[in-house]
Amino acid sequence: MTHSMDRGRPAPTLGAAGTRALTVAALDPVPIFREGLNALISRTPGLRWVGHATNHHTSLQLCEQLRPNIVIVDSGFDPHSHLIRLLSDGDPTLVIVVLVREPQRTAQFLTTAVAAGAHGVLPRSAEPRRLAEAIRRAHVDRRYIDPSLAALTARPKRQPSANGQVLSTAQRPQMPLSRREYQVLQLVAEGLENSAIAKVLFLSVETVRTHVKSILRKLSARDRTHAVTTAFRSGILIARSDDATVTPRENAARPAPNGPT
Incomplete structure (x- = not known):
């Protein structure tokens, strides 16, 4: 793959019924989970798998090069939502769906992720059919909160500032770096x-x-x-588990045959 910075999104491919297929990538360090996502996306009409990334710098490369319509992000991979913010700032049209692990199943994480730019959030343990529906809803409505998580995001806590103004605690995560x-x-x-x-x-x-x-x-x-x-x-940086370790020169993703070369 080249590392050209072409900002135009590749033209969507057509599915069997002639409908436009949305391209989907995963940012996830766990091989067996990525394989499951690949299988789910590949068998879902209207969706097309384009690849995955297993660390943060290759995640940014993947989105710069392959320009997927949707990325699925593991919450444990980005517990402070820094990557979500960088992806959202880099491409406002990108739809970001976060799969939430139990340690991040908190009001603070969910409100921070949404403030950072996440369009959809649902449990990482969700049934495949629910995930496919969440992807579609997030793309169409630009917002999808799984019912099981709705109570955590319904009413963000608010607190007065020094000058008496009321501020939401769901601030965008601070990222000093480009x-x-x-x-x-x-x-x-x-x-x-x-x-x-x-x-x-x-x-x-x-x-x-x-x-x-x-x-x-x-x-x-x-x-x-x-x-x-x-x-x-x-x-700003998080420690990776052993199953997320990759060599620095690993490709960000394996493009589809008609993807970038």
């Missing part, structure tokens, strides 16, 4: 030097060096190690 800086920081955390990061992201070494300097400044970090430590402590 999309590209976030990708660079992810690769720095994986131990890559600037030259290797440049190859992975198809950037010049000088551009990577500029991003690193900006990251250090924004995080008030002394050096790269300090920046990574600060990012993990503040929740």
